[in-house]
Amino acid sequence: MKSQAKADTPGSAPRPTPALHAAARVDKERRVEVCLGARSYDILIGEGLLDRAGEEFAARLAGARAVVVTDETVASLYLTRLEIALTSAGVEFSALTLPAGETTKSFAHLEQTVDAILAARLERGDGVIALGGGVIGDLAGFASAIVKRGTRFVQIPTTLLAQVDSSVGGKTGINTARGKNLVGAFHQPVLVLADIALLDTLSPREFAAGYAEVVKYGLIDRPDFFEFLEKHRGAIFSGGQERAEAIATACEAKAAVVAADEREHGSRALLNLGHTFGHALERAVSYDPARLVHGEGVAIGMALAHRFSVKLGLCSGQDAGRVAAHLKTAGLPTKISDIPGPTLERDALIEAIAQDKKVSRGRLTFILTRGIGEAFVARDVDRADVEHFLDEELPQ
Ligand SMILES: NC(=O)c1ccc[n+]([C@@H]2O[C@H](COP(=O)([O-])OP(=O)(O)OC[C@H]3O[C@@H](n4cnc5c(N)ncnc54)[C@H](O)[C@@H]3O)[C@@H](O)[C@H]2O)c1
Numbered sequence: 001m002k003s004q005a006k007a008d009t010p011g012s013a014p015r016p017t018p019a020l021h022a023a024a025r026v027d028k029e030r031r032v033e034v035c036l037g038a039r040s041y042d043i044l045i046g047e048g049l050l051d052r053a054g055e056e057f058a059a060r061l062a063g064a065r066a067v068v069v070t071d072e073t074v075a076s077l078y079l080t081r082l083e084i085a086l087t088s089a090g091v092e093f094s095a096l097t098l099p100a101g102e103t104t105k106s107f108a109h110l111e112q113t114v115d116a117i118l119a120a121r122l123e124r125g126d127g128v129i130a131l132g133g134g135v136i137g138d139l140a141g142f143a144s145a146i147v148k149r150g151t152r153f154v155q156i157p158t159t160l161l162a163q164v165d166s167s168v169g170g171k172t173g174i175n176t177a178r179g180k181n182l183v184g185a186f187h188q189p190v191l192v193l194a195d196i197a198l199l200d201t202l203s204p205r206e207f208a209a210g211y212a213e214v215v216k217y218g219l220i221d222r223p224d225f226f227e228f229l230e231k232h233r234g235a236i237f238s239g240g241q242e243r244a245e246a247i248a249t250a251c252e253a254k255a256a257v258v259a260a261d262e263r264e265h266g267s268r269a270l271l272n273l274g275h276t277f278g279h280a281l282e283r284a285v286s287y288d289p290a291r292l293v294h295g296e297g298v299a300i301g302m303a304l305a306h307r308f309s310v311k312l313g314l315c316s317g318q319d320a321g322r323v324a325a326h327l328k329t330a331g332l333p334t335k336i337s338d339i340p341g342p343t344l345e346r347d348a349l350i351e352a353i354a355q356d357k358k359v360s361r362g363r364l365t366f367i368l369t370r371g372i373g374e375a376f377v378a379r380d381v382d383r384a385d386v387e388h389f390l391d392e393e394l395p396q
C-alpha cells in the first residue's frame with residue numbers, strides 16, 4: 001500500500017528540546033507563556049501552587065468572584081485547600097461538584113454547570129475555576145465560554161494529562177453519542193496553575209494515561225525529547241526533577257503549537273496525533289472508563305498511526321516498534337485487542353472516523369509520520385486503506 005495522502009503540514013525540522021539537562025529542582029517554579037496577543041496567559045508549574053490560587057486569581061482578576069467546578073474525587077482531596085486559598089485572598093466563590101469520569105462531559109452536566117454559574121450571578125468579568133482533570137477542564141471551560149457569551153476562566157489541572165495538555169490551548173467541549181468533543185468552543189483561560197504535588201494522589205493507571213500525551217510531543221517533532229523519555233521514564237513515574245522537567249517541556253511544546261495556530265487551521269492538527277483512531281475507540285466503548293480512558297485511546301491511536309504509516313510506506317517498522325515498546329513499558333495499551341470487553345466492530349470505528357473534526361469535504365485526515373519526531377498532517381487519506389488496515393488490526 002503506497003500513500004496517496006497529501007501532506008499539508010510537513011513535519012517541521014526536528015527541534016532541539018530546551019533545557020532538558022538543566023539542573024532543575026522540583027521546588028523551582030517554572031513559568032511558560034502562551035503568547036496570543038491580548039489573550040496571552042501564564043502556565044505556572046511547581047509545588048504548592050494550589051495554596052496560592054486565591055492570590056494568583058485576584059492578581060489577574062481584581063475584585064472578581066468565582067465559581068469552582070470540580071469532581072467528587074478531586075473535591076474530597078483538594079477542594080478545602082482551594083476554598084481556604086480563595087477565602088484568604090478575599091475572593092467570593094461558590095462550588096459545584098460533579099461525578100468523576102468521562103461521561104460527565106455531557107449535555108446534562110453542561111446544563112447543570114451553566115445553571116450553577118447563572119445561579120451564582122457571575123458577570124462576564126468574573127471567573128470560572130476548573131479544579132480537576134481534562135473532563136472538568138473541558139466541561140467548565142465550555143460553560144465559561146457560553147454563559148453571557150464568555151466569562152473569564154482559570155484552569156487548575158490535577159491530572160498529568162490536564163497539566164501537560166488539556167488545560168493549555170483553549171479547546172473546550174463535551175462528547176455526544178455521535179463522537180468525542182463534537183460540541184465545543186475555543187475559549188482560552190487567563191491562567192493555568194499546575195501544582196505538580198497534586199499528581200502524588202493520582203492512580204498509576206491515570207498517570208500512565210497522561211504520560212501518553214507527554215510522549216506525543218516527542219513523536220510530533222521533538223525526537224530528542226522522546227529519547228529523554230526513553231531514558232528517564234522510570235524517574236518521571238517516581239516523581240522528582242525529571243517529572244517536573246517533562247511537564248515543563250510538554251507545556252512549552254503545546255504553547256508553541258497553539259501560539260502558531262490557535263484555531264487549528266493547519267499545524268495545530270499535529271496535536272491530534274493518535275486521536276483519529278483514539279477518539280473512534282473511545283466512542284466505540286461508549287466512553288466507558290472501565291474499558292478505556294482518553295490517554296489509553298491516544299496510546300493505542302499513536303501506535304496505530306505509526307503502524308498505518310509503515311503500511312503506507314512512509315515510516316520504518318523499526319520506529320513503529322520502538323514507539324510501541326516505549327508505550328508498553330509505561331504500562332499503556334498499544335493494540336485494539338488490549339481493550340477489555342467485547343470485540344469492536346470495524347464499521348463502527350470507520351463511522352466515528354468519518355465524524356472526526358478534521359474531515360474536510362468528506363475526505364479523511366490523519367496525522368501520519370515518516371519516523372519518530374516527523375509527524376505530518378495527511379489530507380485525503382483513502383478510506384479503503386483505513387478499512388484494510390483496521391481489518392488487520394482487529395482481532396479475528
Ligand atoms: N482540551 C484539550 O486540549 C484536551 C487535551 C487532552 C485531553 N482532553 C480531554 O481530557 C479528558 C481526559 O482528562 P483526564 O485524563 O484528566 O481525565 P479525568 O478528568 O476524568 O481525570 C481522571 C480521573 O482522575 C481523577 N483525579 C483527577 N485528579 C486527581 C488527583 N490529583 N488525584 C487523584 N485522582 C484524581 C478524576 O476524578 C478522574 O476519576 C478527555 O475528555 C479528553 O478528551 C482535552
Ligand SMILES: O=C(O)C(=O)C[C@@H](O)[C@H](O)[C@H](O)COP(=O)(O)O
Nearest residue numbers: 165169171180181268271272275357
Ligand atoms: O489541543 C489540541 O489541539 C489537541 O488536539 C490536544 C488533544 O490531546 C485533545 O485530546 C483534544 O481535545 C483533541 O481535540 P479534538 O479537536 O480532536 O477534539
Ligand SMILES: [Zn+2]
Nearest residue numbers: 213275294298
Ligand atoms: Zn488528547
